[in-house]
Amino acid sequence: MTESSRGSKPTDGGRPLRRDAALNRERILQAAREVFGQRGLGVTLDDVAHHAGVGVGTMYRRFPTKEALVRTLFEQDLAMRQESAEKALAHPDPWEGLVDFLMEMTADLAGNRGLHEVIMLGSHSSEPMETARGGMLPFLGALIRRAQESGDLRAEVTPSDIPVIQHMLSAATQFTQGKRPDIWRRYIEVLLNGLRERPDNTPLTTPSLSNETVEQVMGLVRPAEERE
Incomplete structure (x- = not known):
């Protein structure tokens, strides 16, 4: 299940994310679901960013730690x-x-x-x-x-x-x-x-x-x- 299907909009510090930021977040979550599902939780955030096709900086802005990404997912x-x-x-x-x-x-x-x-x-x-x-x-x-x-x-x-x-x-x-x-x-x-x-x-x-x-x-x- 992806974040968009949960009925709530993603936020950044309580503010709704811009459309491009929200799309990047959704892309990261989908990539994480695929990578974690196939390879387990031993992969790095860099691996997820590469699979999502986003920059490492974008990855860490949305999810500063792997624990935060795992919890969300x-x-x-x-x-x-x-x-x-x-x-x-x-x-x-x-x-x-x-x-x-x-x-x-x-x-x-x-x-x-x-x-x-x-x-x-x-x-x-x-x-x-x-x-x-x-x-x-x-x-x-x-x-x-x-x-x-x-x-x-x-x-x-x-x-x-x-x-x-x-x-x-x-x-x-x-x-x-x-x-x-x-x-x-x-x-x-x-x-x-x-x-x-x-x-x-x-x-x-x-x-x-x-x-x-x-x-x-x-x-x-x-x-x-x-x-x-």
Whole structure:
């Protein structure tokens, strides 16, 4: 989603940007979405400026740091993930709601390395992004409980399983090095078959990660030794 689709005009110190400045800003955001999506957040602002076809000075006037650019680009994307979870919770079929959420989330993460790093690894984080990321596990818990209570999802599945599954599916896409960016669709079918409750399921023998471990890996909390 680009800045112009958000219903508010970009400003500079509270003043609306001139048309040429606003176009440059939009061009930078679109270029950043493409570069971050393809190569991750390791790219520099100079890389983004080159891709956008603007001068480095223009780049730094609009976004003086990479953190500022990442925040502008991804804060709303994270909020949209919560909206997707709320929509899934409202689905009349608990299993289909969970599947819809997983499919939409995986499509976003598999196709956008930058978004994957922001959500899964907490790269270049900010308070609004942390609030959105930290709010996902309760939604996942509600989606899972709902699907388990309907008898569709096997009882051993926990909310902490979902980020791991998402990471696995994104890794499958990256493994193809751009040759099969949709390969995650094959493996999510395999995983959904394993998640579905069936009378002949054999119990899972390895416990899931704790929520605390997942939060630490995702950078949502610091390990105890770091807090001391």
